[in-house]
Every structure is written in structure tokens, then in C-alpha cells.
Ligand code: 0X9
């Protein structure tokens with residue numbers, strides 16, 4: 502009887518995911534709050550919390566337009582956090598009651614799926630790499646692998662080039678530079694599949710008329726870590742010489758206005774740590790080199806992120822200056838957002854310069870490509886949602902999100918063609 506009881510307990514605990522992955526960081530009763538910020542004092546108080554990595558994690562930095570911050574709070578810290586909100590008169594709304602519950606749900610869907618690669622679950626790095634190999638083997642005439650370089654932990658950063666004819670203008674896509682933004686690589690692989698298999702005339706035209714360079718998972722070390730150890734990991738995995746905190750924000754590590762204007766942090770414990778110097782992260786250094794060496798092969802650059810539903814353009818370093826072709830950029834942004842909103846899902850995207858519509862961000866890949874390689878089209882796409890699930894976007898939303906990207910991309914490219922960019 503006792504044995505049976507023990508067995509029952511083991512089965513129950515295992516299916517609840519308690520015994521599985523005991524080395525995985527758990528987020529039981531961690532909550533995510535959306536805070537409404539009304540002044541600089543409130544903002545300063547909240548921004549300090551972000552560096553206390555055991556207690557808090559900033560999911561979404563202060564947004565200039567909505568004046569909101571999304572922050573995850575450790576249950577043990579809850580009384581202090583509540584007090585801090587009260588003392589500073591900060592109003593809030595709970596977006597996620599229990600982060601671990603969302604993580605568990607995400608995994609339940611995962612194991613229920615079949616063996617074939619599809620877009621109803623999120624895959625680990627190894628599975629994505631294997632899928633990429635299959636695709637390369639299946640379409641040898643129009644695909645080709647390219648290697649950007651090697652990550653800190655020694656993984657290969659790979660991409661796929663899709664080209665149906667020579668002389669096409671090129672479009673470059675980098676995805677999953679932030680590890681926890683899983684929807685980005687799911688969307689990148691779906692898009693690759695569309696370019697290769699769709700029979701839709703518009704999509705065929707998109708595939709045939711451009712050379713596509715797509716890196717589905719750029720931050721390979723971080724992505725692996727987000728699957729195996731910590732679902733909320735964002736940064737690279739290179740340890741810091743003088744600090745216990747690991748990794749830097751690869752999207753703050755490029756040599757364009759690096760660490761200027763509070764667009765990044767010099768604290769290794771911050772989620773937006775810029776690194777010790779531009780290119781200190783081997784991944785960012787490798788990408789900058791690769792793009793420099795191949796700059797004549799592409800005219801547009803996209804970086805896939807989540808979340809917030811934005812199409813962001815340069816500049817990230819200043820909200821008071823704009824690129825000389827900003828009117829065109831806005832027209833492309835409007836085309837993108839309108840096309841997405843016209844789908845039955847009715848998803849709304851905002852568009853405009855990063856620093857103007859969101860926040861100041863320096864040393865990003867897109868701004869580096871735009872400023873240093875002098876490309877005229879550079880966008881950051883922040884996918885679904887606006888905070889209900891945040892980074893843990895349920896797998897049922899993968900395909901709707903992909904469909905949104907496709908119509909948005911079609912409209913954006915069409916508009917840029919109309920404006921004479923291609
Ligand atoms: O802060 C970021 O790096 C991006 N947002 S995220 O929540 N995914 O971390 C926005 C980057 C804006 N991009 C450019 N200025 N190019």
C-alpha cells in the first residue's frame with residue numbers, strides 16, 4: 502500500500518513537472534506586473550529594481566508612449582514590492598499571476614505534438630538545426646548554408662540563403678538575438694518554409710525576386726540555456742571577468758553609439774548590459790564582421806524580437822533626430838501595420854523610430870547596419886503580444902503570428918519597391 506502511494510506520488514509529481522528538470526530554474530508564483538509610470542522619480546525607483554536579478558526581471562523596459570513597464574517579481578519579494586508601489590504611488594495591473602504555470606502549459610503542448618517539424622510547438626536548438634539540414638538537403642538548387650561564426654560556448658551560428666536567381670537584391674533577417682523570445686525563431690523557420698513551399702503568387706514573387714539571408718537562431722548559447730536551464734534568459738552566456746552576472750545584451754553590443762544616452766547599461770547584472778566594449782560578445786563581433794564582408798549582398802535588414810507588437814526603425818540613439826528617409830520608413834511601417842490589422846485577428850502594430858515610439862536603445866544590430874553599413878531599410882519587429890503572455894506566447898499563437906509577419910512583410914516590401922528602394 503505504501504509502495505503504491507509512493508508510486509502514485511512520483512507519477513503525480515512527474516506529470517506536474519516537479520521532478521522533471523530539477524536543474525531548471527522555476528518560476529512558481531512569480532508575477533508579472535504592468536506598472537503605470539507618471540514621473541521620473543517613479544521611473545528611477547523601478548529601474549533600480551531591474552538590477553536585483555534574484556528578485557526582479559524586467560520583461561519590458563519603460564515605454565515612452567504607454568508610460569508602462571512590465572516587471573516580473575519573485576514571490577518572496579512581494580511585500581517589499583507592494584510597499585514600494587504604495588510609497589511611490591505607482592498604479593499597477595497583474596499581467597501574469599504565475600509565470601511557472603505559463604511555462605508548464607507551453608511544455609504540455611510540446612510533448613503532445615507529433616514527430617514532424619511543425620509550428621504548433623517550440624523547438625530546441627538541436628531540432629531547429631536538424632530541420633535546417635533537412636531543408637538544405639531537400640532544396641539544394643535554391644538554398645545554401647552560411648556560417649556567421651562561433652558562439653562563446655563553441656556553437657556554430659548558422660543561416661540559410663534562399664536564392665532563385667542571380668542578381669536579386671538581398672534581404673537579411675536575424676532572429677532570436679534575445680534568447681527567451683522563442684516566437685522569433687518559430688516565425689523565422691515558418692517564413693523559410695513559406696519561401697520554399699508556398700504556391701501563393703505573391704509569396705512566390707517574394708521568394709523569386711529577392712535573395713534571402715536568414716539566421717533563425719542567432720544567440721545560440723542563450724537560446725539553448727533558455728530551453729534547458731532558465732526560460733527567462735535573454736543575454737549571451739559569456740561570463741564577466743569581475744562580476745558574478747553572466748552575459749551581455751547582444752543587441753546593445755554593436756559599435757553604433759555604444760553605451761551612449763542611457764540606451765544600455767554598464768552594469769553586468771542588467772538585462773541590457775552593453776558588454777565591456779563594442780563587440781565584446783563573440784556573437785555580435787562575428788555578425789558585424791560577416792555583415793561587413795557581405796554588405797554588397799543585401800539592401801534591407803530585419804531583426805526579429807518579442808514582445809509588444811511594434812515595427813521599429815532607426816534611430817535608437819536619439820528621439821529628436823530622424824533618418825533622411827524617415828518619411829519613406831514611416832510609409833513602409835504604415836503598410837506593414839495596416840496589412841496586419843486587416844487580417845481577421847485584427848492585431849494592432851505601432852511603428853516609428855525606436856527612440857521615439859519605444860525607448861532609447863544604443864548599440865543595436867539594426868542601428869549598426871543602418872548607420873555603419875549605410876543601409877536604408879532596417880527594422881526591428883516586436884511580435885505578439887502586448888503582455889498577457891509576454892515571452893511565453895502560447896504555441897497556438899505561433900501560426901497566427903507567422904501569418905501576420907507574412908502579410909506585413911509583403912506589404913512592406915511592396916511599398917519600398919513603390920518608393921524606389923528595390
Ligand atoms: O530592447 C531591445 O533590444 C528590443 N526590445 S526587446 O524587448 N525585444 O528587448 C528593441 C530594440 C530596438 N531596436 C533598434 N533600435 N534597432
Ligand code: ZN
Pocket residue numbers: 757758759761
Ligand atoms: Zn554617438
Ligand code: ZN
Pocket residue numbers: 679682805806807
Ligand atoms: Zn528582443
